[in-house]
Amino acid sequence: MIPAKRLSLSATLLLAAAMPAYAHVGIGTASSFTAGFMHPLSGLDHMTVMIAVGLWAAIKGGKAVLAWPAAFVGVMLVGGALGMLHMPLPFVEPGILASVVTLGLLVALAIDLPVSVGVAIIGLFALFHGHAHGTEVPENAGGLEYMAGFAIATLLLHGTGIAAGLGLGIRFRGLARTAGAACAAIGIGLAFGIV
Structure with a gap:
């Protein structure tokens, strides 16, 4: 029998995968440090x-406090480069x-993973x-300032x-x-166009 936590996480992931957020591509200017920082x-x-x-990193503690935010920012920058290309x-x-939904649930349920x-x-x-x-960075902009701003703002939010x-x-x-549950609820609200 599948545990309730795993079943609800799987159902949420399937729901989220089926519904687009339309929150990013082509919105606003993305060629300055300030634009990247504010995004x-x-x-x-x-x-x-x-x-x-x-x-989630704080709940886990130990090496996760540094590793998880560093992983997010590092891979985010790789994804940004792929999008710019x-x-x-x-x-x-x-x-x-x-x-949004999954990370909210991981916090809400205090899922302890390696x-x-x-x-x-x-x-x-x-x-x-x-x-x-x-992908939002204009063709005529290098995008490095934007990504630097985005990375710094991301680190501040992780912090x-x-x-x-x-x-x-x-x-x-x-x-x-409870904050994690609110995050998951926001994700579900975005999925259904409520938020």
Whole structure:
């Protein structure tokens, strides 16, 4: 018999994969440091995922506190380069939407995975986020300033999640898990066009 946590996670991933977020491609200018820095702060999908990575890392503790945010930013930059080179990547929008729901659930359920498995999950989602943003960089712009701004803002949001998770500590871990549930709810709301 499949455990309830695994079943609900699988169902959510299938739902998210079936519905596009349409949150990224072709929106706004993406040729400056400021534009890159502001982009993660401009939408719930970005903010919730970036903070959820930090919260999940704080809940896990140990090496995850550095490894998971570093994996996200590193792979996001690779995805951004692929997007700027116009290399196709399937399922970008569903992958971004799935990241909101899945990372929210991982925090809400306090799923304890090995650090390497967390790196793989986070890296996969970061690839989608980075690719979407790389495709937004205009042809006549190098995009390096934009990606630098995006990376720094992403690290700050990860840091916010880590600080909140560590600050709440074990005694108030339920609040961090509630924030994860809110992230998953936002993802589901995006899927259905409610948010």
